[in-house]
Amino acid sequence: MLLAAALALCLAVPAAVGAPQLDPATKRLVQAAERLRGLRLLHPLAVHAIGRARAQQLIAKLSRESASEAAHTRAWDLALHALGVLTRGQSLGALERRELGGEVAGFYDPGSRRLYVVRARAGTAMPSVIVHEATHALQDQHFHLTRPVFGSRLHDDDGETAARSLVEGDATEVQSRFLASEGFGALMEALGSLGEVSAAPGAPPFLTRDLEFPYLAGERFVQALRAHGGEAAVDRAFAHPPRTTLAVLEPGRYLAGDPLPAPIALPPPASGARRILDTTFGAVSLDDLTGRLAVAEAWRGGRIAVDVRGGRARVLVRLRSADPAATLAALREVLPAGVTLHRHGGLLDLDAAGASGAGTVAPGP
Numbered sequence: 001m002l003l004a005a006a007l008a009l010c011l012a013v014p015a016a017v018g019a020p021q022l023d024p025a026t027k028r029l030v031q032a033a034e035r036l037r038g039l040r041l042l043h044p045l046a047v048h049a050i051g052r053a054r055a056q057q058l059i060a061k062l063s064r065e066s067a068s069e070a071a072h073t074r075a076w077d078l079a080l081h082a083l084g085v086l087t088r089g090q091s092l093g094a095l096e097r098r099e100l101g102g103e104v105a106g107f108y109d110p111g112s113r114r115l116y117v118v119r120a121r122a123g124t125a126m127p128s129v130i131v132h133e134a135t136h137a138l139q140d141q142h143f144h145l146t147r148p149v150f151g152s153r154l155h156d157d158d159g160e161t162a163a164r165s166l167v168e169g170d171a172t173e174v175q176s177r178f179l180a181s182e183g184f185g186a187l188m189e190a191l192g193s194l195g196e197v198s199a200a201p202g203a204p205p206f207l208t209r210d211l212e213f214p215y216l217a218g219e220r221f222v223q224a225l226r227a228h229g230g231e232a233a234v235d236r237a238f239a240h241p242p243r244t245t246l247a248v249l250e251p252g253r254y255l256a257g258d259p260l261p262a263p264i265a266l267p268p269p270a271s272g273a274r275r276i277l278d279t280t281f282g283a284v285s286l287d288d289l290t291g292r293l294a295v296a297e298a299w300r301g302g303r304i305a306v307d308v309r310g311g312r313a314r315v316l317v318r319l320r321s322a323d324p325a326a327t328l329a330a331l332r333e334v335l336p337a338g339v340t341l342h343r344h345g346g347l348l349d350l351d352a353a354g355a356s357g358a359g360t361v362a363p364g365p
Contacts, residue, residue, distance in 0.1 A: 022047060029127050033134035036174045036181075038231040042141040045134065047115045049125040055118045059104060060097070072154050075277035075306045082315040082352035083289065084336035085206040095207060105129045108136040110146055131178045135171040143238035150241070158282025158302075161214065163241040165248045169218020170234060173226070176219065206288045213284050217248050224251035245284035246299055261301035264318050269307040273314070277306035281317055290330040298323040300346070315352035324348055 026047050034040050077092040106117040106129040115133045117125035153160040225233040247254040269275045281304040287296035301320040306313055321327040324346050342349045
């Protein structure tokens, strides 16, 4: 969900007219991605280095949300205000647009088979970014990233993030091995790129952690798959991506069959209320909220809903935890006054009906 979902790597752009020949330096980088990933391009790949301003224009055009996705973002905006993640005057949509416009270093479009990389401050595209995005091209040509399993899931944000973590984790793992093989010069690139790809200043920790998860946790997940069964294990995962972010955090769980937790049911909306959000609240969201990895790893299921009535919002979260006491304590540390928490055995109920910051419902489209 959230920023990880907004940073869609498969962006629709006008179809390419032919495929230009790659210059020798770029061709070497694409070949490095092929070698490190153990796959070969099935179709020509066009690579274009563009400036930050042009990238911002393209991304603004290509990342426009559908009406349902825009409503989903607005509902999460209400939820994050109620949970104390966003403060008065902050907007989830604005924060996402800032990250999209300012922090993306490259993106790949399967429709046109074009790869775009953003020139760094020195005026050139970072080599490891080309390797990263070329890996996405390999993924798409072999495993079809436009399949629904890699797309938007409004009622399963956690499953969407889990699948994206495989995609981004694989590309990040290849990128890391490329940097390791290139020695000191690549280290200087990595250090110099920190300002290009880090979260924007002032971003809430929740969103920073949410942005980083598919790359960092995803890379560890792919490393575990490779250690278990080599590139073939990674390839098999693209046929059956992880279904929860807990499986990304615990690769052994995925390798043991990737069991889904028991379903979580939330109470229906109160009379006269309308439910505008009903989706999974996964281990990643628990980590985003608390900053406690151990609490996230104790996650055994979760769901979040936002109900609106009379211009007011109510946020409900129900969680199942293997360590409910620790989860309860961690939530109490970070949630604002007015949010109520109740424990029923291994279940935790969070109700932000009267929480400060719950705010007024934004108008619809």
